Amino acid sequence: xxxxxxxxxxxxxxxxxxxxxxxxxxxxxxxxxxxxxxxxxxxxxxxxxxxxxxxxxxxxxxxxxxxxxxxxxxxxxxxxxxxxxxxxxxxxxxxxxxxxxxxxxxxxxxxxxxxxxxxxxxxxxxxxxxxxxxxxxxxxxxxxxxxxxxxxxxxxxxxxxxxxxxxxxxxxxxxxxxxxxxxxxxxxxxxxxxxxxxxxxxxxxxxxxxxxxxxxxxxxxxxxxxxxxxxxxxxxxxxxxxxxxxxxxxxxxxxxxxxxxxxxxxxxxxxxxxxxxxxxxxxxxxxxxxxxxxxxxxxxxxxxxxxxxxxxxxxxxxxxxxxxxxxxxxxxxxxxxxxxxxxxxxxxxxxxxxxxxxxxxxxxxxxxxxxxxxxxxxxxxxxxxxxxxxxxxxxxxxxxxxxx
Numbered sequence: 001x002x003x004x005x006x007x008x009x010x011x012x013x014x015x016x017x018x019x020x021x022x023x024x025x026x027x028x029x030x031x032x033x034x035x036x037x038x039x040x041x042x043x044x045x046x047x048x049x050x051x052x053x054x055x056x057x058x059x060x061x062x063x064x065x066x067x068x069x070x071x072x073x074x075x076x077x078x079x080x081x082x083x084x085x086x087x088x089x090x091x092x093x094x095x096x097x098x099x100x101x102x103x104x105x106x107x108x109x110x111x112x113x114x115x116x117x118x119x120x121x122x123x124x125x126x127x128x129x130x131x132x133x134x135x136x137x138x139x140x141x142x143x144x145x146x147x148x149x150x151x152x153x154x155x156x157x158x159x160x161x162x163x164x165x166x167x168x169x170x171x172x173x174x175x176x177x178x179x180x181x182x183x184x185x186x187x188x189x190x191x192x193x194x195x196x197x198x199x200x201x202x203x204x205x206x207x208x209x210x211x212x213x214x215x216x217x218x219x220x221x222x223x224x225x226x227x228x229x230x231x232x233x234x235x236x237x238x239x240x241x242x243x244x245x246x247x248x249x250x251x252x253x254x255x256x257x258x259x260x261x262x263x264x265x266x267x268x269x270x271x272x273x274x275x276x277x278x279x280x281x282x283x284x285x286x287x288x289x290x291x292x293x294x295x296x297x298x299x300x301x302x303x304x305x306x307x308x309x310x311x312x313x314x315x316x317x318x319x320x321x322x323x324x325x326x327x328x329x330x331x332x333x334x335x336x337x338x339x340x341x342x343x344x345x346x347x348x349x350x351x352x353x354x355x356x357x358x359x360x361x362x363x364x365x366x367x368x369x370x371x372x373x374x375x376x377x378x379x380x381x382x383x384x385x386x387x388x389x390x391x392x393x394x395x396x397x398x399x400x401x402x403x404x
Contacts, residue, residue, distance in 0.1 A: 158264055
């Protein structure tokens with residue numbers, strides 16, 4: 001006798017929550033004259049269904065209807081009749097639409113920011129188009145920047161777990177540890193507390209494994225990636241982060257490690273040290289916390305992201321730390337960024353950003369400094385934009401914490 005098959009629901013969000021998310025995408029598609037969209041990116045599939053699978057979500061801008069085309073796993077089902085189709089290849093999608101009585105659109109929007117050129121052309125041809133035309137990646141990215149209550153709840157839960165781990169970092173240190181030794185210990189604790197490990201980043205130009213621990217001269221080592229802090233890393237194949245530097249008295253240890261406990265991330269940085277801490281590093285950390293508090297108060301709906309950056313920059317310059325702001329040998333061009341399913345979402349807090357803050361944005365502020373011959377100093381917190389300002393959800397102690 002065969003074992004019963006456990007069928008899995010494809011939509012784990014529920015219809016109400018899914019409709020909240022889809023409606024923002026549909027509205028933008030209608031404004032841009034895009035009749036339909038085909039979604040394939042894992043982060044976007046998770047946003048639209050609450051799970052990752054191999055396949056596609058089809059969205060009709062005219063009706064707002066959502067259909068699922070699944071390649072794997074074969075056990076996915078839907079309680080809603082006539083919305084899920086199992087396929088072997090994307091060329092079957094148009095035929096299933098026709099059989100379901102749905103007019104095959106003359107144009108379908110595709111995620112051109114994340115698909116390869118070959119895959120994008122294949123999808124376009126399967127719908128009778130000579131080449132891909134409409135890009136729905138920016139539309140979904142914008143929709144995801146304003147979180148629903150359910151998303152905010154998951155982010156808050158990640159923030160609580162993230163803070164719990166950081167509060168226990170001082171107990172992990174043992175004499176003679178290097179930066180990578182400490183990072184491994186932090187990663188082990190994080191995983192035991194439920195961290196999913198994966199660190200989703202939009203685009204293909206940045207990579208990192210679970211986070212960044214920097215100490216000493218390595219903090220001033222430029223990286224090819226667009227992170228606030230670089231680091232040499234352990235191998236040229238992943239040139240970022242800890243490089244095996246011994247943790248020494250007086251030298252700050254900057255910890256910026258994964259906060260993904262729910263599929264939605266928080267971002268947090270804190271400073272640690274042994275024995276004593278350099279005075280200039282302490283001053284820079286205090287200034288970083290002051291900048292965070294000032295910018296959080298400015299996080300009101302309608303605020304310009306570029307204004308927040310300008311305020312942070314001016315505070316750094318007034319303190320005589322402008323040359324050390326967001327790096328030294330190499331400086332990042334932002335002081336904050338949206339977070340959620342991916343670590344680099346909208347809005348971006350940068351000098352030329354056109355983003356306008358909205359209630360429901362989730363933003364990580366990271367005003368950091370690199371002091372030559374000393375190391376990196378500063379903090380990072382994650383905030384929810386509310387009608388009265390930024391609500392901080394990463395609550396580990398902000399001032400440098402002694403580990404020994």
